[in-house]
Amino acid sequence: MDVGGAYDGKAVFLTGCTGFVGIGVLEKLLFATKASKVYAMIRPRPASKKGPAMSVAQRLDQVFRDCRFDRCRELGEARWAKLRKRVVPVAGDLCDEGLGLSKSDRATLRAAPPDIFVHSAADVRFDREFNEAVKINVRGSVQVLDLAQSLGCTTFVHVSTLYVTPARARGRA
Numbered sequence: 263m264d265v266g267g268a269y270d271g272k273a274v275f276l277t278g279c280t281g282f283v284g285i286g287v288l289e290k291l292l293f294a295t296k297a298s299k300v301y302a303m304i305r306p307r308p309a310s311k312k313g314p315a316m317s318v319a320q321r322l323d324q325v326f327r328d329c330r331f332d333r334c335r336e337l338g339e340a341r342w343a344k345l346r347k348r349v350v351p352v353a354g355d356l357c358d359e360g361l362g363l364s365k366s367d368r369a370t371l372r373a374a375p376p377d378i379f380v381h382s383a384a385d386v387r388f389d390r391e392f393n394e395a396v397k398i399n400v401r402g403s404v405q406v407l408d409l410a411q412s413l414g415c416t417t418f419v420h421v422s423t424l425y426v427t428p429a430r431a432r433g434r435a
């Protein structure tokens with residue numbers, strides 16, 4: 263089965279590319295597939311104790327500095343620059359109405375809609391307050407699904423969690 267080939271010439275919309283799984287997915291899409299474009303939905307980072315504010319373009323640059331892109335860099339600057347150009351950063355937040363997408367990003371997506379959605383953004387703090395977790399992981403995912411549907415996209419990959427089995431009752435196998 264040629265998994266990589268399924269992406270030939272296709273535009274992909276990826277969420278969660280600043281996270282552990284998403285960075286790996288983005289690298290594979292760039293290095294190992296001929297996907298024509300990757301819309302990377304990233305949330306801008308406001309200034310906080312952790313550091314200064316960062317735009318989505320700055321956050322994407324930070325992702326590209328990750329060691330998982332070493333084999334891309336080893337292709338040489340010209341080819342690495344060409345791979346990076348395939349990525350279009352889109353500012354968005356799972357918790358915002360309509361994902362908080364700007365009018366211009368929506369117009370860009372409508373003009374050249376993604377063929378495939380890969381939804382990897384999630385809040386993986388499993389001790390989070392239930393309503394907050396639902397807002398991000400359930401309502402946020404529905405919003406990404408709605409976007410895919412509104413753009414006529416029929417291929418949706420949802421990276422879900424391993425941790426779905428409830429704790430066993432004590433003393434039971």
Ligand SMILES: NC(=O)c1ccc[n+]([C@@H]2O[C@H](COP(=O)([O-])OP(=O)(O)OC[C@H]3O[C@@H](n4cnc5c(N)ncnc54)[C@H](OP(=O)(O)O)[C@@H]3O)[C@@H](O)[C@H]2O)c1
Nearest residue numbers: 278279280281282283284355356357383384421422423424
């Ligand atoms: N890691 C594993 O070994 C593993 C194994 C099996 C399944 N999974 C599943 O894979 C998915 C991703 O996990 P991960 O390990 O990559 O988590 P992670 O490293 O915490 O990354 C989470 C990603 O989601 C983004 N995100 C969180 N809240 C968001 C919001 N409100 N709006 C937009 N983006 C938001 C984060 O963006 P910021 O950078 O802005 O926070 C980050 O890009 C989860 O569903 C997880 O259950 C992971």
